[in-house]
Amino acid sequence: MRIKICGITQPEQSIAIASLGATALGFICVPTSPRYVTTAQIQAAVAPLSANIDKIGVFANASIPEISQVVVEAGLTGVQLHGDESPEFCYQLRQALPQVEIIKALRIRFLGDLDTALTYINSIDTLLLDAYHPQQLGGTGKTLDWEMLQQFSPSCPWFLAGGLTPDNIVAALSQVNPSGIDLSSGVENAPGDKNLDKVALLFQRLGDG
Numbered sequence: 001m002r003i004k005i006c007g008i009t010q011p012e013q014s015i016a017i018a019s020l021g022a023t024a025l026g027f028i029c030v031p032t033s034p035r036y037v038t039t040a041q042i043q044a045a046v047a048p049l050s051a052n053i054d055k056i057g058v059f060a061n062a063s064i065p066e067i068s069q070v071v072v073e074a075g076l077t078g079v080q081l082h083g084d085e086s087p088e089f090c091y092q093l094r095q096a097l098p099q100v101e102i103i104k105a106l107r108i109r110f111l112g113d114l115d116t117a118l119t120y121i122n123s124i125d126t127l128l129l130d131a132y133h134p135q136q137l138g139g140t141g142k143t144l145d146w147e148m149l150q151q152f153s154p155s156c157p158w159f160l161a162g163g164l165t166p167d168n169i170v171a172a173l174s175q176v177n178p179s180g181i182d183l184s185s186g187v188e189n190a191p192g193d194k195n196l197d198k199v200a201l202l203f204q205r206l207g208d209g
């Protein structure tokens, strides 16, 4: 299973988290986020990482030229779209960046939002289901209704996100069967400052579970 730790801001934490077993690291390119990092900061954080670690930039309602510039300059392998991007926008981005994994994040509030998620399948590589929050786009610590996701089985890979922690990950995965998991605030001391003990505990619980 893919394990993505998102909202990393410090180069030394990216190396440590990859060594603990993360398969993907996420960098927030949304200027209003407390976890925002510049292209230069992402460059510094991804440079020491091995090629098998996915390096994902998280954007919200950015333009294709803006996204492409960060991808190329920072050396990202994937883009996560966390705003109101349409399937058409995702498709155009995929044409512009054919070697880059396109992940569309959807904030799920109602059962019908899962149908909306399925409308993206031909335009993206991977889906990510996150919790809905009225004011914040992501990194909220709010959990999804896992029961609602029990029948969710798209024809593309998908990440479960939203309020996952070392303490609830086993319960979440006993109900839901995603291709990957994504965590941010559940393994943090403060926004952007990851707690390496919590990350280690996460991998321990996943190993035991």
Ligand SMILES: O=C(O)c1ccccc1NCC(=O)[C@H](O)[C@H](O)COP(=O)(O)O
Pocket: 006, 007, 026, 028, 030, 033, 034, 035, 058, 059, 060, 082, 130, 137, 138, 139, 140, 141, 142, 161, 162, 163, 164, 182, 183, 184, 185, 186
């Ligand atoms: O994390 C942020 O600050 C953020 C800001 C704007 C858009 C997206 C953002 N995060 C996206 C992520 O992929 C988070 O990992 C995801 O929302 C889960 O967060 P959490 O509930 O804290 O585990």
